[in-house]
Amino acid sequence: MKIAVLVSGGGTNLQAIIDAIASGKITNTEIALVISNKEGAYALERAKNAGIEGRFISPKQYTDKEAYSQDMIKIIKDAGCELIVLAGFLVVLPESFVNAFEGKIINIHPSLIPSFCGDGFYGLKVHEKALERGVKVTGATVHYVDSGTDTGPIINQKAVYVKPSDTPEILQKRVMEEAEWIILPQAIDDIANHRI
Ligand code: GAR
Numbered sequence: 366m367k368i369a370v371l372v373s374g375g376g377t378n379l380q381a382i383i384d385a386i387a388s389g390k391i392t393n394t395e396i397a398l399v400i401s402n403k404e405g406a407y408a409l410e411r412a413k414n415a416g417i418e419g420r421f422i423s424p425k426q427y428t429d430k431e432a433y434s435q436d437m438i439k440i441i442k443d444a445g446c447e448l449i450v451l452a453g454f455l456v457v458l459p460e461s462f463v464n465a466f467e468g469k470i471i472n473i474h475p476s477l478i479p480s481f482c483g484d485g486f487y488g489l490k491v492h493e494k495a496l497e498r499g500v501k502v503t504g505a506t507v508h509y510v511d512s513g514t515d516t517g518p519i520i521n522q523k524a525v526y527v528k529p530s531d532t533p534e535i536l537q538k539r540v541m542e543e544a545e546w547i548i549l550p551q552a553i554d555d556i557a558n559h560r561i
Pocket residue numbers: 372373374375376377378379408452453454473474475486487488491541545
C-alpha cells in the first residue's frame with residue numbers, strides 16, 4: 366500500500382511511521398510522498414533523510430481552495446497512494462478533497478476525542494486546554510477524516526495519565542511517546558493488512 370503523509374511541523378509522527386516501516390512493525394506499506402504546507406518544516410528534512418520524496422505545497426500558492434484541492438488530488442493520485450495520513454497537518458482540507466478520498470484519509474489527534482477537539486484545537490493548544498480543565502487522563506485518537514473537524518469514525522485511542530507537575534509541553538511529549546507514535550503506525554499496519 367502506497368501512502369501519502371501530510372505534515373505541517375516537526376514530523377515526529379512521520380518519523381514514527383518511517384521507523385515502524387524500517388523495523389517491520391508496519392508491513393506492506395511504502396511512503397510514496399510527504400507533503401508539507403510549511404516550507405521549512407523539519408518533517409521535509411526527515412523525509413529527505415529517509416530517501417522519500419517531499420514536497421512543499423501550500424493553499425496560499427493557489428488562487429482559491431478549490432484549485433489547491435484539485436492539484437492535491439491529482440498529485441496524490443498520480444503517486445498511486447491508497448491512504449492519506451494526516452500527521453500533524455494543520456490545514457483544514459476542502460470538502461472536494463475529502464470526498465475524492467472517502468474512507469482513505471486518517472488523522473492523529475492529541476486528545477481522547479470527543480474531548481478537546483474541533484475548530485481551534487490543534488498542537489499545543491489541545492494540551493493547554495486539557496490542563497486548564499484539570500483532566501487527570503488524556504491521550505490520543507486515530508480517526509478517519511470526514512468533512513467535519515475531528516468528527517470521523519474512531520479507529521483507535523490510547524489513554525495517558527496527566528501528572529500534577531505537567532506543563533503543556535511536557536504533556537504533549539508524553540502523549541506523543543506513550544500514545545501517538547504507537548497508535549498511528551498500528552492503524553496504518555491494520556489498514557495495510559486489511560484488519561480494518
Ligand atoms: C501532534 O501532536 C499531532 O497529534 C498534532 O500535531 C502534532 C504534530 O507533531 N495534530 C493535531 O493537533 C491535529 N489536530 P509532529 O509534527 O511532531 O508529528
